Amino acid sequence: MxxxxxxxxxxxxxxxxxxxxxxxxxxxxxxxxxxxxxxxxxxxxxxxxxxxxxxxxxxxxxxxxxxxxxxxxxxxxxxxxxxxxxxxxxxxxxxVKLQHCPDRGTSDEHAARLREAMLGMRDAERETLYLTYWEELSAQQLSEILGCTVEAAWARISRARKSLKHILRSEVPNA
Incomplete structure (x- = not known):
């Protein structure tokens, strides 16, 4: 050996x-x-x-x-x-949610409205929503990327959601 x-x-x-x-x-x-x-x-x-x-x-x-x-x-x-x-x-x-979507056409229309609304947002708010919902980052991870506290990250998420809601509601035609 x-x-x-x-x-x-x-x-x-x-x-x-x-x-x-x-x-x-x-x-x-x-x-x-x-x-x-x-x-x-x-x-x-x-x-x-x-x-x-x-x-x-x-x-x-x-x-x-x-x-x-x-x-x-x-x-x-x-x-x-x-x-x-x-x-x-x-x-x-x-x-499961996508399988129970009643009408694909309605879903496509909703997706198009959402994309347009996202484009109407400020860049910082849009990026916050992308990181939170599309990239599925936690508030802790988001705070590290944005260079802020976790509390500030939560506040930014909240403001971005309110902004998106406001844009989506203002686009809905009054019937």
Missing amino acids: QPDARLLEGESRPPSAPEELFSSFYRQHYWLVLAFAQRRINNHETARDLASETFRVAWTKFEQAEQLGLAFLYQTCKNLIGNEYRRQLRVAALE
Whole structure:
């Protein structure tokens, strides 16, 4: 049996750079986190995405993640799985709603009115609605993108919705 070439080349030293430490942390825990996700999600690709996202979060908080170890990774993954379940419920609810749409022509007309109303909004309000409803960002994520507090993000969402309602109501012909 031959000795491991890495040991002969001096790679037996403990990792020192944060990237090396994280790489070691990742190799040590990735398969455990993936198995954790797969037991809770019935789609292998989604489980892989969740495991990857778990380590992305761990990288941003690596000192804390390294100290907490596998427990931190499991909790992070559990939170991400909850987000995935909520996303799946929203998609299912939308599919049911679309299936029960009485008249496709009416729906197309409504979509066209909505697009026109969105174009009539200020850019900042329109972007807030796009990020919130089309990109499905939380107020926390929106606040990070906009560079404001979560409370300010909620206020911007509220103002943008009021503006859209006002535009849509003003476009409705009086019968």
